[in-house]
Amino acid sequence: MKIVQVVLSQGYTGFYFDDLSAIRQNAAQDGFTYQGIPVTKGFSSIRQAGESISMMLILEDGQVAVGDCAMVQYPGVGGRDPLFSAQEFMKVIEQHVSPRLIGRELKSFRELAEEVDHIEIDGALLHSAIRYGATQAILDAVAKAKKITMAEVIREEYHIDTAFKKVPIFAQTGDDRYLNVDKMIMKEVDVLPHGLINNVKEKLGSSGEHLNEYVHWLKNRIVQLRKNEQYSPVLHIDVYGTIGLAFDYDLERIADYLRELEKIAFPFPLRIESPMDCGDREAQWQNLKSLRSILKQKAIRTEIVADEWCNTKEDIYLFVDQQAADMIQIKSPDLGGIHNIIESILYCKQHGVGAYCGGSCNETEISARITTQIAIACGADQCLAKPGMGVDEGYMIVNNEMNRVLALCKLRENMQIT
Missing domain, CATH: 3.20.20.120 (Enolase-like C-terminal domain)
Incomplete structure (x- = not known):
């Protein structure tokens, strides 16, 4: 089973991007927003809408595998990547990720995920949100190709022999x-x-x-x-x-x-x-x-x-x-x-x-x-x-x-x- 096309769509996340450095400096809350000037690079306000990109991999048989590029609530602090802009990074995916996926055979999640995770632009890895979403889509695609759950794909490829059970x-x-x-x-x-x-x-x-x-x-x-x-x-x-x-x-x-x-x-x-x-x-x-x-x-x-x-x-x-x-x-x-x-x-x-x-x-x-x-x-x-x-x-x-x-x-x- 091969990937024949990559389709992208922009979306929102389940919460917001917050400038943690500004909040730690006692930024005043105003309803659901914060008053004051943002401190962390990339922010236009202390709290702003979270953004995502859905990566949809179209398979040979018409099935669609999906992964979402998303980031944490507090970007740009604690050693994390900077704020994630969906509009900006859709172009990056189109230029550097989609061409690497189209035509690929879905034999191993692990191998293809590792390859995509190590793509570099000018010596730097892709933004963590892109790598996160792209590899989700790959896992979903392999599971659909094999007609099993994603958990079973992981168990098979990582040789996990413990029984599945509910996680707290x-x-x-x-x-x-x-x-x-x-x-x-x-x-x-x-x-x-x-x-x-x-x-x-x-x-x-x-x-x-x-x-x-x-x-x-x-x-x-x-x-x-x-x-x-x-x-x-x-x-x-x-x-x-x-x-x-x-x-x-x-x-x-x-x-x-x-x-x-x-x-x-x-x-x-x-x-x-x-x-x-x-x-x-x-x-x-x-x-x-x-x-x-x-x-x-x-x-x-x-x-x-x-x-x-x-x-x-x-x-x-x-x-x-x-x-x-x-x-x-x-x-x-x-x-x-x-x-x-x-x-x-x-x-x-x-x-x-x-x-x-x-x-x-x-x-x-x-x-x-x-x-x-x-x-x-x-x-x-x-x-x-x-x-x-x-x-x-x-x-x-x-x-x-x-x-x-x-x-x-x-x-x-x-x-x-x-």
Whole structure:
């Protein structure tokens, strides 16, 4: 089966591009927008509509495989690629990617994905969003050619022998961190609430007092609303480096604060994502590793999740090798080609580090469905409900895709047995 044509269409994502540097500098919210001048290169306003490009591969038999080029909510910071402009990058795809795909035989996802992921222009790789979308489309195309699920293609090509099972789903509240928690509890979401704690003054508190109050409310709300006493979700909160800012990067003080937060969260297990942003990759893994050592010495069980400055497959391998985190967010759009997500999850699993198949609220339903299949195939430890910040839509997309894939694979296995 060959690819005979590539068709592109411009679209929106499930959320927005935000200038995180401006927000950290206390940009004032004005309704759903922010007041002030953007700080990060490429932004025309602090918050602007997220953009995507759908890559549609037309196959010989008329089937259409789709992948979406999309980027995270916070581009241009933490070592990530700059803001993604659909209009600008459609031209790049037409000139440099489409000609490499038309006429290609769909024998191996892995080989073609690696080839596209390594395309260079003037010595530089293509924008991560392009590599992300193009390789999604390739995986979908190979699955359609072989008439199996994308998860089964991955299992076959990467020689994965573990049984497929449901992956715990992590939902995110966005700024509506109270009402959206109620939705999560009603649907018994496995991991919650993310929380979007991206500002010291308004959301964390200068000594962490706002987050303390929120976690106290969160614990009580779960106990109050749950219908089943066995429902005991993991509390996973992304603080975007604000704890480091509030406590002047003093690791002992940060550890003591995490112990305080852990006591408030009890009996629910606690994970803190990106407790600090140290400005570059080396400082980041070194400080996270040191913090984990201090937590262990103090018998604090709170788990540390790496995100910032851990963007590429090489970054992830480094953080795993250095034991810099209990869990790694494999932030799918940042890695470019999706084969890098697969290999990163497998590497984390091999080395006893939690593999969080993450991503962004600022993706699309296509990228969410495809990365869900990756999470199932590789046995990730958790998978992000995406896109959007409304909880219900992203949770529905990921949960239902997961259940569909598992049902289809179970049917095929039963047919082989009989």
